[in-house]
Amino acid sequence: MNNTSWRMGTINQSVTLDFTLVGLFSHSGSHLFLFSLVAIMFTMGLLGNSILIFLIHMDSRLHTPMYFLLSQLSLLDVGFPLVTIPKMAADFLQGGGSISFGGCGAQMFFLMLTGVSEGVLLSLMSYDRYVAVCHPLHYPVLMRRQVCLLMVCTSWLSGVLVATIQTSITLHFPFCASRTVDHFFCELPALLKLSCEDTSTYELALSISGVLILLLPMSLIGTSYGHVLGAIIRMRSAEARHKAFTTCSSHITVVGLFYGAAVFMYMVPGTYHSPQQDNVVSLFYSLVTPTLNPLIYSLRNREVRMALVKVLVRAGFRPKR
Template identity: 50%
Template sequence: MTNINETSTTDFILLGLFPEFQYASLLVYLILLVYLITLTGNSILIFLIWVDSHLHTPMYFLLSQLSIIDLFYISSSVPKMVINHSLGKHSISRIGCGVQMFFCLTLGGAECLLLTFMSYDRFVAVCNPLRYTIIINPKVCLLMAVSSWTGASLNSLIQTIYTMHFPVCGLKKINHFFCEIPAILKLSCEDTSDYEIVLFIVSIIFIVTPFSLIMTSYIYIFLTVLKINSPEGRKKSLSTCSSHLIVVSLYLGPAIVVYMTPGSSHTPGMDQGLSMVYTILTPMLNPLIYSLRNKEVVGAIKKTLGK
């Protein structure tokens, strides 16, 4: 715990990812590699969607928004973790912790909402293709994106202010690699059980409800696909949907465990591992899943490289 004595009494101490792990440096540099891959993959995907006219469709507009969220999401925690490890410092100011929490919550919430809108886009495309361009028009797409960012920002602002108002006693060690609500609440001197109930309700709105709507959309999609006579048509419909389902499972699954189960039921190491899945691994995998499993994106890559 280098430089702990040099931190001010108002600072928090981020213990980092798996602080007792013997090869912590190797783990941090692997995460740095994942971060660079994420920046590259998502930037390329955003660029392709921007330059290729064939990708100027609602589905790819929403996908570009997802890539933007992923770029900022992973950047809200990994650079600070790598810098702290490299400099041998573990402190983060109370304001810095609140800012990091706000951005992580905003981007996480925006991703939940956007994934829900993306499932609705696929639902209309498969189940009501003749009216797709009427229902999912540019104005609706923009409204989906704005709603995702706005709703998540408002929720994040309220949650951050309320979480950070709790007094903290003793040495302010956050057993995590970034300032996340469950880790901060464990440091509070006051009883936070009432607020944890509120947090549970908010998690239902931002995690369970989106997950339920997504699953409902895909039940209708699969029932519709089963009625398609052409094997090629069924394969094409399922290929675009399966990529989205993989992303949803990777992102919402761990988030449900972290935010919707009692804190006493899982260890700090478990929290860190699950948080790493949706804050670090998922942003890296998203562009790979969507590009490698999508002929249009692969075609756009070949076309751009050809030019």
């Protein structure tokens, strides 16, 4: 009975007390410059992804399966930084780092939702490129609207499912030790270190699920692009080879940036990287990658550049003759 009362009291304490986030930057001169750089990248990322979504919606030439999936990627890349960067910026400007139990849970949930959804979506986008390059005559059937909607729903539902399960289990543990999260946002591995219960079994299950969540999409990506590379090599037309390679290399670049950071965080054991390294890698996949994605796609896709010019001309920004 006493043990049960203690446990209930600990859980109540976990729910009522706040956590303290360790800020990414101090208020020194060099860190003020880095904070300004983060703020600029955050703004650029939001603008870039929002413009890309707008162009895909407005230009009928971009109403294709590839660009529909790309618009969903941009939507996730808008949400990803919004989960972490505004809170980090507010803490830096106000000189604090407090976050409520509910706020911490919400931040962890939405971060996992967007992260898992983006990973699944990137793998499905590789299948789209495989069909486009290897089976172009069957593309309208294999990538019809219903299939595209199913792909998008699968990616979002995967994110919701994983985020719901992992967030609920993590927040079920009592937090009776230090309530200082050694991170600039509430990320699951950093939060588990604060639990006063043995979480080793859950951490093992988490590692196994993390490997599955990462390896299954990566296997699909590797298989798809293996076939795509073979098809590109066999193409006789240099122009067709160049167009296929340009489109696919853009996607491969995005995949490499996203999965490189994810593998380091969730497949490399925590003993092999420090909290400082975790902060840098987390900043990379929560800010740098979403900022670079629209630049990679817009600069390397002629259709996107033409759509942007078309919108600018309609707005009155006509090029000088």
